[in-house]
Amino acid sequence: SQQGEEDPQALSIQEGENATMNCSYKTSINNLQWYRQNSGRGLVHLILIRSNEREKHSGRLRVTLDTSKKSSSLLITASRAADTASYFCATAYQGAQKLVFGQGTRLTINP
Amino acid sequence: DTGVSQDPRHKITKRGQNVTFRCDPISEHNRLYWYRQTLGQGPEFLTYFQNEAQLEKSRLLSDRFSAERPKGSFSTLEIQRTEQGDSAMYLCASSLVGRTNTEAFFGQGTRLTVV
Numbered sequence: 001s002q003q004g005e006e007d008p009q010a011l012s013i014q015e016g017e018n019a020t021m022n023c024s025y026k027t028s029i030n031n032l033q034w035y036r037q038n039s040g041r042g043l044v045h046l047i048l049i050r051s052n053e054r055e056k057h058s059g060r061l062r063v064t065l066d067t068s069k070k071s072s073s074l075l076i077t078a079s080r081a082a083d084t085a086s087y088f089c090a091t092a093y094q095g096a097q098k099l100v101f102g103q104g105t106r107l108t109i110n111p
Numbered sequence: 112d113t114g115v116s117q118d119p120r121h122k123i124t125k126r127g128q129n130v131t132f133r134c135d136p137i138s139e140h141n142r143l144y145w146y147r148q149t150l151g152q153g154p155e156f157l158t159y160f161q162n163e164a165q166l167e168k169s170r171l172l173s174d175r176f177s178a179e180r181p182k183g184s185f186s187t188l189e190i191q192r193t194e195q196g197d198s199a200m201y202l203c204a205s206s207l208v209g210r211t212n213t214e215a216f217f218g219q220g221t222r223l224t225v226v
Contacts, residue, residue: 033214042115042202042219043154088153090215097167098144099204099215101153 005102006089012108019076021105023089024069030092032065032072033099037086046074046087079109113137115218117203123224124193131189132221136205143186144215145178146202147171154202160186161208193225 007022023032031050035043049056049065049072056063062075076083086106090099116135124130136143141162146154157176158168162183172178175193180186190197200222206215 035217040200040222042117043204043217045214045216048214097142097161097208098156098159100156101146103151103153 006087006105008105009103010106010108012110013079015079015081015109015111017079019079019083019107019109021074021087021107023072023074023102025072025089025091025093025100026070028094029067030094032063033090033092034061034063034072034074035088035090035101037088037104039085043088076107079107081109081111083107084109115203115205115216117201117218117221119221120219121222121224123226126195126225127192129189129191130193130223131187132201132203132223134186134188134203134205134218136185136203137207137216140205140207140216141183142206142208142215143180144204144206145186145188146204148200148202148220149198157188190223193223195225198223198225 005024029051031048033048034046037043047058047063049063060077065072086104088101088104090101118133144159145157148154156169157172158178160180163180175191178188200220202217202220204215204217206213
């Protein structure tokens, strides 16, 4: 079973707008990772945030983590057509050695 | 660093046949994972290795599935007597596990179609 849930399941915005995706999880974690997947391809690692961190940036990406609410968000600023993909959060929860993925958010950037 | 490599990229097989997939992890990585992904879903954990030891297997991994990682380098995933329900993308990932949290890097996957 998948621990995380992403919200929304699908998001369609205009190029240049910001896109925000949310992830909720159920148990205590060591870290949370975000991945991107283009249609039919492998997953590309975007960013890792540790349980003792609250915010992290990488280029146009901003990730926040709220362990009290067991949630994370991924913000993509100034979106581009190339950002069209599915985005997954994956949790490394305490006491386990594997990543558990949510069902993903399908992001479409319209030119 | 050539990344995680999977072979083949695509496999079409008849129901009842056996198939084997190969994964070559990033060379210095000591942990290797196998995941399965069906259309519209997130990846589901199958199994993982720490060096050559297989330390956890999901309940999704039926008796028809077997994975090996001889010498702690590349890994193979074999599916015996394939069924149509086995059709999916099979993803391999590797990571370097030590004192700190590390990222898991994925290969491009092997897409299996059972006809």
